[in-house]
Amino acid sequence: MDLLSLTAVELSKKIKAKEVTVIEATKAVLNQIDKIEDKINSYVTVDKEGAIKRAEEVQKLIDDGSLTGPLAGVPVAIKDNMCTSGMLTTCSSKILENFYPTYTAEAVLNLEKAGVVIIGKTNMDEFAMGSTTETSAYGPTRNPWNTEHVPGGSSGGSCSAVSANECFFALGSDTGGSIRQPSSFCGVTGIKPTYGTVSRYGLIAYGSSLDQIGPVAKDVTDCATILETIASYDKKDSTSVAREDYNFTEALVDDVTGMKIGIPKDYFGEGLEPEVKEAVLAAAKELEKKGAIIEEFDLGLVDYAIPAYYVIAAAEASSNLARFDGVKYGYRSEDYNGLHNMYKKTRSEGFGPEVKRRIMLGSFVLSSGYYDAYYLKALRTKALIKQEFDKAFEKYDVILGPAAPTTAPKIGDSLSDPIKMYLGDIYTISVNLAGLPGISVPCGVDSKGLPIGLQLIGDCFKEKNIIRAAYAFEQTRSYTGPFDK
Amino acid sequence: MANIISDETIEYVGILAKLELSEEEKEQAKKDMGSMLDYIDKLNELDTSAVEPMSHVFPVHNIFREDVVVNGDDRENILKNAPEQKDGSFEVPKTVE
Numbered sequence: 001m002d003l004l005s006l007t008a009v010e011l012s013k014k015i016k017a018k019e020v021t022v023i024e025a026t027k028a029v030l031n032q033i034d035k036i037e038d039k040i041n042s043y044v045t046v047d048k049e050g051a052i053k054r055a056e057e058v059q060k061l062i063d064d065g066s067l068t069g070p071l072a073g074v075p076v077a078i079k080d081n082m083c084t085s086g087m088l089t090t091c092s093s094k095i096l097e098n099f100y101p102t103y104t105a106e107a108v109l110n111l112e113k114a115g116v117v118i119i120g121k122t123n124m125d126e127f128a129m130g131s132t133t134e135t136s137a138y139g140p141t142r143n144p145w146n147t148e149h150v151p152g153g154s155s156g157g158s159c160s161a162v163s164a165n166e167c168f169f170a171l172g173s174d175t176g177g178s179i180r181q182p183s184s185f186c187g188v189t190g191i192k193p194t195y196g197t198v199s200r201y202g203l204i205a206y207g208s209s210l211d212q213i214g215p216v217a218k219d220v221t222d223c224a225t226i227l228e229t230i231a232s233y234d235k236k237d238s239t240s241v242a243r244e245d246y247n248f249t250e251a252l253v254d255d256v257t258g259m260k261i262g263i264p265k266d267y268f269g270e271g272l273e274p275e276v277k278e279a280v281l282a283a284a285k286e287l288e289k290k291g292a293i294i295e296e297f298d299l300g301l302v303d304y305a306i307p308a309y310y311v312i313a314a315a316e317a318s319s320n321l322a323r324f325d326g327v328k329y330g331y332r333s334e335d336y337n338g339l340h341n342m343y344k345k346t347r348s349e350g351f352g353p354e355v356k357r358r359i360m361l362g363s364f365v366l367s368s369g370y371y372d373a374y375y376l377k378a379l380r381t382k383a384l385i386k387q388e389f390d391k392a393f394e395k396y397d398v399i400l401g402p403a404a405p406t407t408a409p410k411i412g413d414s415l416s417d418p419i420k421m422y423l424g425d426i427y428t429i430s431v432n433l434a435g436l437p438g439i440s441v442p443c444g445v446d447s448k449g450l451p452i453g454l455q456l457i458g459d460c461f462k463e464k465n466i467i468r469a470a471y472a473f474e475q476t477r478s479y480t481g482p483f484d485k
Numbered sequence: 486m487a488n489i490i491s492d493e494t495i496e497y498v499g500i501l502a503k504l505e506l507s508e509e510e511k512e513q514a515k516k517d518m519g520s521m522l523d524y525i526d527k528l529n530e531l532d533t534s535a536v537e538p539m540s541h542v543f544p545v546h547n548i549f550r551e552d553v554v555v556n557g558d559d560r561e562n563i564l565k566n567a568p569e570q571k572d573g574s575f576e577v578p579k580t581v582e
Binding site for chain 1: 494499517541545568575577580
């Protein structure tokens with residue numbers, strides 16, 4: 001049995017059946033990291049000692065019957081924008097190069113209560129701003145399927161770590177596609193939940209009205225199980241929603257009979273690689289064979305989502321990132337003249353180019369004279385986009401399309417043209433604007449040997465529909481990792 | 486390029502953003518912001534005059550709770566993160582003359 005190829009739920013079962021110990025699983029992951037991390041760079045921080053110590057504790061708690069959940073004993077990775085008490089949390093930025101939070105993000109806390117072992121913190125685009133994990137201050141992450149290609153982003157480290165067996169699952173965050181797009185590029189499964197489902201407490205904010213934490217794993221069963229574990233109503237997050245139903249694993253049923261699935265024609269136009277199109281439409285066929293009703297439709301305003309998103313996200317980022325001023329934590333410039341110059345120097349030296357670009361844009365669109373023309377205009381567009389989805393979900397249970405227009409680009413190819421890079425988010429971004437849940441599941445490999453992701457989008461609070469459809473589709477194929485080729 | 490960003494605008498935005506850009510960075514920022522705004526201007530194709538701005542997807546309202554301290558005194562650990570500290574406080578450059 002190859003321990004590393006197990007899913008999280010399978011591993012935990014074996015641990016509870018005493019076929020394998022938590023220490024063995026943890027050491028297997030740490031060995032894998034030793035073996036390939038210098039080629040992949042999934043992690044900013046690996047806490048070897050802490051992980052082994054925690055593994056011993058967790059084993060005891062499993063043995064004495066106090067930990068019985070489906071994720072008990074599983075080694076996991078956390079995206080480096082979630083606070084972990086006493087463990088370096090950098091957001092892949094120089095400005096947080098030495099930040100040790102004094103508290104743990106609620107989602108991570110929920111995992112700890114479930115008995116996971118945290119291996120370390122994964123690399124990302126600086127402050128989650130990017131689609132390739134190349135804007136990290138700690139070097140780019142590489143795609144385990146082909147190290148000349150990017151893993152996607154911004155949760156690139158979380159997705160590459162899962163794909164390369166450097167953990168059994170990971171947490172990512174998704175503001176405009178940052179879980180679904182890298183999941184697609186790395187051949188793993190990731191869910192962006194309905195806004196408000198997972199507490200944002202302890203998630204270092206980028207675009208607060210769009211950010212959601214979600215799972216990245218090898219299969220749909222793991223993702224549903226993890227989501228069920230991390231989702232909670234949290235008073236500490238004022239946008240947290242008390243949901244009636246958190247029982248996501250109930251939807252792991254291989255039955256889509258009568259399910260109405262809409263395919264937006266606008267998602268299959270210009271810019272979509274033919275091989276991606278083919279794989280995604282083939283996936284739709286599989287669901288149709290299983291009894292789903294597939295129909296094409298016109299989803300309006302697709303081309304307006306990206307400009308609206310960049311105004312809103314940049315505006316929120318400029319406000320959220322105002323807190324990094326070199327006073328209470330993080331980097332402070334060594335050479336400055338007075339308080340204001342200290343702020344300016346600290347921020348100019350501490351932030352990378354993409355972060356500065358978005359802070360500048362955000363400050364501009366919020367400034368007096370431009371606020372109505374840009375910021376309010378974008379919020380009005382957001383309302384219209386939401387209406388388009390509302391109309392679509394009157395007719396369909398699930399919207400099906402690609403997660404990204406291409407497979408993973410080569411390292412260095414994206415950053416030269418920001419707008420071109422932003423266009424890569426065309427299928428994921430409107431989901432965040434409308435607060436919807438979305439999942440990316442692997443649905444094939446292109447002729448270059450790079451994975452393709454299928455995206456399924458549900459109405460707000462209807463995660464179960466997309467989990468059911470994804471699970472049913474998953475039954476038609478077997479999981480392939482980068483080393484199974 | 487339809488949007489030409491002036492030196493004054495970049496200077497002003499730099500003040501708002503508390504960023505000090507080199508001459509080279511300023512030129513790049515003018516170019517980047519101009520092309521972003523050209524792209525964003527696409528939104529003007531939409532008539533949104535009858536639409537209310539939507540800041541949150543779900544209605545948000547104030548959440549009140551009792552003003553009770555639930556976390557302990559973590560001063561020591563918090564101060565460990567301070568770039569500079571003095572007498573149990575954050576130390577900053579002189580702020581008043």
